[in-house]
Amino acid sequence: MPLVCGLVFFWPERTIPYVDDLFFIPWASEFAQTGRHLNPLLAVQFPGLESYHLQPRLHFILSGWFLKAAGISTATIVLYEFLCYVATSLVFVVFCLRLNLRTAALFTPLIFAPMYVVSGFRLELTGSFFWMLGLLLVLPVAVRAGTGDTRQTGLETVSAVAGTALLGIAPLTALSMLAWSVGVIAVLQIWRLRTRQASLVRVLSEGLVALAIAVALFAVSVNFEFAEFFRQIAYHSSRSHGSGKFNVEAIFRAAMFAGVSWAVFRKSRTAGMIGFCLAAGQFFGAFVHDRPLIRNLAAAMLFLLAVDVLLKDRWHRVKLGLCAALVLALSSNFIVFYVLSKPLPNRQAVVEAYRQDLADGKRVFIDETMAHHFLDQKTSGALSWTWGGTFPKGRPTSMGDLKEGDVWYVSEYTLLGYLKGRHDVAERVWPKNDYPHVLQFSCILGRHSCNLPAKRWTMMRLERLGGTVMATELGSGAGPRPIDES
Secondary structure, eight states, X not given: OHHHHHHHHOOGGGOOOOTTHHHHHHHHHHHHHHSOOOOGGGTTTSTTOSSOOSSOSHHHHHHHHHHHHHOSSHHHHHHXXXXXXXXXXXXXXXXXXXXXXXXXXXXXXXXXXXXXXXXXXXXXXXXXXXXXXXXXXXXXXXHHHHHTOOOOOHHHHHHHHHHHHHHHHHHHHOTTHHHHHHHHHHHHHHHHHHTTSSOHHXXXXXXXXXXXXXXXXXXXHTTTOHHHHHHHHHHHHHHHTOSSOOOHHHHHHHHHHHHHHHHHHTTOHHHHHHHHHHHHHHHHHTTSOOOHHHHHHHHHHHHHHHHHHHHTGGGHHHHXXXXXXXXXXXXXXXXXXXXXXXXXXXXXXXXXXXXXXXXXXXXXXXXXXXXHHTSTTOOXXXXXXXXXXXXXXXXXXXXXXXXXXXXXXXEHIIIIIISTTOSHHHHHHSTTOOOOBOOOOOOTXXXXXXXXXXXXXXXXXXEEEXXXXXXXXXXXXXXXXXXXXX
16 A cells, blocks of 8 residues: 555655755755765855754754665655655554554555655654654553553563654654654653553663663764754754744644543553543644644544544444545545646756856756756755745745846746745736646645646746846746836
8 A cells, every 4th residue: 555655646756845845855965975964055044054953963864875875866855755654654554453453554554645745855754753663662561551561571671662762763853753752751651650550760760771872862963063953953943933932723733632532542541542642742742843744643643543443343334434535635636636737848948047047157046846846856056945034935025135147946836836825926926826726625734735736837937137037937938027026
């Protein structure tokens, strides 16, 4: 089933670039090529940094090693995403089979796949795998705690330490994983103490060993540059996420998770306890940067556990129907896009224009669609960014920072599809805002799951000449036209 999902959801030509890809992919590519932690495309936003600590490095190190072996291209980037999906899905399949939840195991690959389509090359790809594997390894002691069994074999102790260490390592790939790891560890250890499955001494000793493993890996990954790591992380966080706020929607989801988990707990203590771990993770996630992939995976996990536990075998057809309905709801937009969208024969025109701009020494900005579908991730010489105070960014409100001679390659999908055209730049580039997209349903998985283009991919070249921004739809045959900035 993962292989089938790979052919449907991970075909490079039809994958959907994520809005943050140009932060992550060039960093991993640079590490693969030179061993440096740097992203040449971010020179406008972070000038002067000799080594990046803007995010934890473990994802970039592991993906960089993979790209060094496999080569750097759109296909290998998508292959890494696919392998993370396969590994994480199969770990949860094993998890479900350990609990004898066969329907949940059957539908896991089908339900997980669409969630990876909208996640791009983000850090949570690697982090979710470590987190899921850690959850599987602590399952034996969770089962003991759920049944009140105070016994624990040596192998179970090793498994618990290794699992807790992996839960501690997951945030080293993505800080957003911290809340979910803390949720699992807190609920599990509190429950072990409450049922006397383990003593306080055992819990603390296992935790200290796991923490030592995670801290050692962290130290190596940042080259022991602790002060610089925390300085850059704090700076990055203050710019991208703000501070002093919490996510009310995440609190609401946590309450829903807890309610479902209580119902599950009455039928299966172990599955219910895992549900409470997910509820705690979502609660803590309300106070940090709550990312789509892990919260979507957690919701899917709880759905699968709840359906299989609560309906049992007597409602087998209902279980199959509910799971199939969720698969259809999550994947329908993408399948329609794969079937109905038409490719544009504009790649040669776009690439030639881009190469000529670089040869002319211009400052060239690109978006993720340009890198993914036209440049095959060969982005050397380009600049880009998706947030902050410097143009271009993901939600541009003015072209004022596009300087004389600067060029920006931006897709119609970026401005009108993902961003829905509700800003100054899109309104001026496409005044009628008549964005042609394929038949779509509700954006269940966020903005990336709807407004998918009917034509793959319309690219606009914007250049400021003589004080006027000129727009050219590359490959259409039409000449440049001036943009009214008034």
